Amino acid sequence: MASGCKIGPSILNSELACLASECVRMLDSGADYLHLDVMDGHFVPNITFGHPVVESLRKQLGMDPFFDLHMMVAKPEQWVKPMAVAGASQYTFHLEATENPGALIKDIRENGMKVGLGIKPGTTVEDLAPWANQIDMALVMTVEPGFGGQAFMEDMMSKVQWLRTQFPSLDIEVDGGVGPDNIHKCAEAGANMIVSGSAIMRSEDPRSVINLLRHVCVEAAQKRSLDR
Numbered sequence: 001m002a003s004g005c006k007i008g009p010s011i012l013n014s015e016l017a018c019l020a021s022e023c024v025r026m027l028d029s030g031a032d033y034l035h036l037d038v039m040d041g042h043f044v045p046n047i048t049f050g051h052p053v054v055e056s057l058r059k060q061l062g063m064d065p066f067f068d069l070h071m072m073v074a075k076p077e078q079w080v081k082p083m084a085v086a087g088a089s090q091y092t093f094h095l096e097a098t099e100n101p102g103a104l105i106k107d108i109r110e111n112g113m114k115v116g117l118g119i120k121p122g123t124t125v126e127d128l129a130p131w132a133n134q135i136d137m138a139l140v141m142t143v144e145p146g147f148g149g150q151a152f153m154e155d156m157m158s159k160v161q162w163l164r165t166q167f168p169s170l171d172i173e174v175d176g177g178v179g180p181d182n183i184h185k186c187a188e189a190g191a192n193m194i195v196s197g198s199a200i201m202r203s204e205d206p207r208s209v210i211n212l213l214r215h216v217c218v219e220a221a222q223k224r225s226l227d228r
């Protein structure tokens with residue numbers, strides 16, 4: 001089976017001037033990992049931050065936290081080494097952004113990071129499938145990438161379900177508009193890595209939101225393993 005249910009807050013909608021303390025607040029609230037959204041203004045119509053900020057966060061937070069870098073960039077090949085040096089744990093690139101996923105996967109591994117491969121809502125899961133045995137995690141976007149706070153696209157759940165059936169041990173991440181209102185759908189479809197931005201960040205009690213998301217996810221995974 002996939003490696004347990006994990007909750008990774010997206011810090012995109014946090015108070016960016018206090019990024020390190022916002023990350024600490026998430027980790028102290030029980031986050032399993034941090035989902036760091038890198039946007040370059042080309043692949044998506046928005047800009048966030050790059051490897052210098054990741055490096056600063058790694059220095060501030062120490063070696064323990066798992067950093068999942070969601071690379072919404074037009075040239076994912078360009079940032080592999082800088083992100084590895086900066087302290088990224090996993091490099092999640094978009095299938096739509098490269099002509100040679102195989103070479104990129106190899107490069108990410110050679111630079112000591114885990115490999116995530118994401119697809120936008122308009123990309124079919126069959127396009128991702130040929131790479132599924134070479135990656136650590138598949139990311140199914142449940143919004144058009146670029147901004148936090150958008151509405152969850154429920155019709156992406158068929159992709160998650162298909163992937164879970166075909167690749168029982170693959171980590172499958174959902175990202176975009178995910179929160180208490182729709183976690184059941186994500187969990188039942190088979191997602192085990194849950195990114196949630198606004199729903200956690202805007203809550204007065206992030207710990208209880210994180211616990212709820214994890215609880216629903218664990219229950220669904222247990223039910224799946226009993227059904228097998």
Ligand SMILES: O=C(CO)[C@@H](O)[C@H](O)COP(=O)(O)O
Nearest residue numbers: 145146148149176177197198
């Ligand atoms: O990658 C993205 C958006 O492109 C996400 O990581 C979002 O930033 C998550 O935030 P919410 O949609 O949960 O507010």
Ligand SMILES: [Fe+2]
Nearest residue numbers: 010037070175
């Ligand atoms: Fe993201």
